[in-house]
Amino acid sequence: MALLPNAVPMRWASGPLEIAKRGKTDGFTPQNKQTLERFHDPASLDILKDSPIDCLLLSWAAGLPEDAAQQKSAAALVAAARQRNLAVAGWVEGTADHAAAIAAARAAGLVAVAIQDFKGQTDFPVIPWGERGKMPWDAPGPLLAATGNVWPGVTVPGFGDSAGPTRVPWLDSNGWFLQMARARVRKPLWLMFDPPAKGRIITAANYQTAICDAEIAGGRWVISLDETVRAGLTEGNAPARETLKQIGAAIAFFDKHADWRTFRSLGILGVVSDFTGDNFDMSGEILNLAARQNLQFRAIWKSQAMAQPFTGLKALIYADKAAPEAPLRRKMMAFTEQGGLLITGPKWDPEGTPTDPGFDTQFTVRTFGKGRLAVAKDELTDAFQVAVDAQFLISHANDLVKVYNASSSGCTLVMGSPDGKRALVEVLAFATARVYGPRTVWVREKYRGASLWSIGAAEPVRIEPMPADEYFGVECRVPASVPGYFALEFEV
Amino acid sequence: MKVTRREFMAGAGAAGLGLIQPARLRATAPTAPVAIAKCADYGTGFLSATEKLFDQLGGMGRLVKGKTVTIKINLTGEAGMRQEHFSAGRTSWTHPRTVGTIVHLLDKAGARRIRVVEGAWVWAASLEEFMYKANWDARLVLGAAPRVELVNTNLPYRGRKPYTRFPVPNGGHLFPAFDLNTVYAESDVLVSLAKLKQHDTAGITLSMKNCFGCSPTTIYGDKVPTDEPSPIPYGGRNQIGHSGSRQPPKSAPPEKDPTSPRQAGYRIPRFVADIVAALPVHLAIVDGVETIAGAELPRPGYTKMVSPGVVLAGTNCVTTDAVGAAVMGFDPMAERGTAPFEGCDSTLKLAEDLGVGTRDLKRIEVIGVPIQQARFSFPEHLGPRPAFGGRRSQ
Structure with a gap:
């Protein structure tokens, strides 16, 4: 059995290691412990009957004393999973010994292990994972996994997830990150995130939103269920089963339309960046908030920008701290001269003729050739305002x-x-x-x-x-x- | 909503404190003819109908020749809202083709310069950009005559004094004066190009209520600073216009009587009457070709798109709106508690009290199609109104 690129993974929280990790958190109850134990029982796999979920991601090693017990006690679960054609992969974190974790995984019949910063050599499949601001983009592996993601939805403190006309909600989405990632790598990308632990009832619709947010941007969420649903599933209760059914329906929908993953953004705004360090924070947030403005964008990695045509773009944003190399700068200025709009930070020579942008903006706008150059008056610090100004500068006349x-x-x-x-x-x-x-x-x-x-x-x-x-x-x-x-x- | 006796007395006292002498002013309130035409579409039908209306009113040349004309349109609410699938121009907004048509006709009548204005809702950019967001082709408006400008009056007037003070003649009901965008001070002729529709708070919204949107939300909007106008709008007109929970910035005249009722049905009609007294409307055009019934904006479940097939025009906003109310099946002499003013005071009466114009149909000459033939009865209620958190509009 091998890890398939289109696998449908679920975070399979179970066993002594999971109990040890979660036991240290506030609010961990005896019932939570019982649920983790029940999920470690091979019989728990029955809940996946008729579900498209075909891969379990099991906590495997964390550098804790419970690692050995976890791996030993998982044997029955892994064997039962294999019998049901379910792949099992292991999640390795903390100070775990990578080589030992791989050896144990191979012996137990796992299909892969996910490891952060793996430096060794092995022929066993290793899924590189990282925080999304420090992704191991070039690491070898069948796919990549990213942590540090958000639970997609509307956040209005004290108001649940209903966006109303009288208040502006904050919207959490991983879509921008996935679009950025898909512009960098072609291999499958798994997103790791859990439902909010407290204070919210997570509905089937919420789960579908989490799946949609990832899938439409070309990623795959490693499904992670909240405590209520998990406990409900072990007890066979109908609402929990219905939630899992709805999750399966959403996954099945996107699998049916797998060819959509080959589609590419027709965005009119290109955000050029190395998406690293501070530049990741600023340009990533510009992508995120451009999406909130309904601005259709393309993430353009600086390392690939010379090879990519700017065809179809109306505007470029270059918000990195350091100036681009001369060839890329020339290419962006040529884009401007031919009628495009270039929006930059303050460290850009003000070329062209000043023009009135028609609204109060943080940018000085000049005409340059057939296009415009918008140079920030001060350092760019507010990604929201950059996105708002970019939308006005590009104009809704260009909406798709x-x-x-x-x-x-x-x-x-x-x-x-x-x-x-x-x-x-x-x-x-x-x-x-x-x-x-x-x-x-x-x-x-x-x-x-x-x-x-x-x-x-x-x-x-x-x-x-x-x-x-x-x-x-x-x-x-x-x-x-x-x-x-x-x-x-x-x-x- | 009902006014308590205490609130009523407070309101009456507020009127008494000012210079208003309603009975005298009402008796002498001016009248002006109102022309009505049937119109089934926004194409050539609207052009020929309004051409005829203008002729019936004596021609527009005498009003606009050599003048700077300002056309206040109605783009209330958010650009992304629709009554079912209908474009906003067919329901709650001024239709873009009516704007192009009126610009064209007023240019033809000799207007020196035409400015199309609106305080676009919580919008920090140009009116042109708002139009594009709303999927209007702004070029069709700008290209309808040689000298057309678009101005978002919810922003400080660019390049000159941002705001100009407009005192309310005879003292005003709520405010003694308003600080408005200076574009209005540079205007010789103000046209209110409105929609024939109902309003959640004010009962009806025609050419007068359209002018509620002349108040800049940088001064009369939510979340404005205490002392000075905000640089851009931050919200609608709930706090100052509707609820009266706060005063405008200190740079603008405060309310006459901050102890008067803090109730939208009391405040909005007075605010509107005051503003049309301070800022006279020289030409009122009310588009009832297609519109919305039940409220001023799409409200799922109790508004619907309707096609009255009528256009009205007049040179007095009160007489025009009085005839408009009659066309909608309402009695313009109705008082609070009677449709369409079930929960509010009558803006028509309050404007009449300020001497802006008469609402008495017996004193208004109706030209063209008689009211009875133009009548399209709007429903008093389409259904239970949902509790709504505060989005209010023009």
Whole structure:
């Protein structure tokens, strides 16, 4: 048995090591301990019957005294999993001895181990993992795993996850990071994050949002269940089983559309950066907040920027502290001269003729050739304001898509197939408690026909785009019955 | 919402404290004719209908020739909101083609310069950019005449004195004066290009209520500083306009009587009456070709798109709105407690009290299509109104 690139992993929290780690946290109860013990029992695998989940990610070594007991006691679970064609991978962390962990994994029949900063040599599959700001992008391995992610959803302190018209919610999403990562590496990327431990009821819709947030950006969440669902599953209760069923439905939907992973952003904004250290913090957050502005973007790694055409882009943001190398600078200025907009930090020679941007902005704007150069008056410190200013400078006249009656706390991605014959608009609402009315999707291009896909619908709904009433482009009417996530696949 | 006797007395006292003498002013409130036309579409139908209306009013040349004309449109609420799938121009907003048409006709009538203005909701950039966000092609408005400008009046006026003070003649009900964007001070002729629709708080919103949006949210908006206007808008007009939970910055005139009722149904009609008294509307155009019924904005479950197929115009905002209310099936002489003013005071009456114009249909000449033939009865209620956290609008 091998680890498949399209595996559907679940964080399988169980056993003595997990009990030792979690036992040190506040609020750990005897019931939590019992659940961890029950999940270590091979019989617990029954909960995965009829589920697309086919890979268990088991805590394997953490440099704790319980490592040996974990590995020994997992033997029965691993054997039972193999009998059910379930792959088991081990999670190695802390001060664990990497070589010993690999040897134990090989002996136990695991398909891989995930290790941070693995420096050794082995023919055993090792999944490199790292904090998302310090990812081992170039490390060998069948896939990459990232930690330090967020639970996707709306955060309004004290107000649950319902975004309303009278307050501005904060929206947590991992989509920007995945889009950035997908621009860097082609191998599968697993996202590690858990549901909030306290203070929230996690619904099936919340789980689906977490899956959608990762999948539409080309990543895969290592499914991690909250204590209530886990306990419910071991007791066979219906709501917990239904939640797992809904999780499976979301995964199955995206597996059915695996070809969408080959689609690429049609974004009009390119964010050029080395996405490392402070530059990761600033440019990453610009990506995150550009998405909140409904700005369709492409992450452009500085190391790849010379080889990538800027075709289709209306604007570039270069917010790295250090100036780019001369060839890249020339390329960006040529983009500007030919009609593009370049938005930079303050350390950029002010070339061109000053012009009025039409609103108060942190940038001095100059015309340069056929385009514009926007140079920050001071150091860039507020990524939100950069994203807002970028949106105004680029102008909504260049929008690719608009969604009416959508949640203000949502995201929209516009992508194209490699052959250019299909375009994909994916809309995800993060406010899962909201009741949606009829939504309308406007797209700039005059696409002919569209298929409306949503999780749970057996077949797509055929949509005939209609000319927009007040503008160019076409509009698609999405019925009110369609849930928070949907995709429109257009024939170009 | 009902006004308690204490609130009523406080309100009456507030009126008494000022210079208003309602009975005298009401009796002498000016009148002006209102023209009505049937109109089924926003294309050539709207052009020919408004051309005819303007002719019936004596031609626009006498009003706008050689003048700077400011057209206040209505883009209330967020750009992403729709009544079902209908574009906002067909329901709660001024339709973009009506803007282009009116700009074209006023230019043809000899206007020297035309400015299309709106205080776009919590919007820190240009009105042109808001239009693009709303999926309007701003070029169609800008290109409808040679000298057209777009101004977001929710920002300080650029390049000159940002705000100008407009006293309310006869003292005002709520405010003695307003600090408004200086674009209004540079205007010779103000056109209120409004929609024929109902309003959650004020009962109806036509050419007068449209002018609520003339108040800049950098001064009359939520979260503004205590002393000075904010540089950009931070919110709607709840705190100062609706609830009265705070005063405008000290740079602007405060309310006449901060002990008056803190109730939107009391405050908004007075705010609107004061503002149309301070900032006279010279031409009121009310688009009822297509609109929304039930409220001023889409409210799932109790608003719907309707097609009254009518346009009104007049040179007095009170007479025009009185006729508009009658076209909607309401009695413009109605008092608080009677539709459409079930939960509020009558803006028509309050403006009349300030001497802006008469609401008495017996004193208003109606030209063109008679009211009875133009009537499209709006429902008093389409359903239970949901508790709504505070988004209010023009």
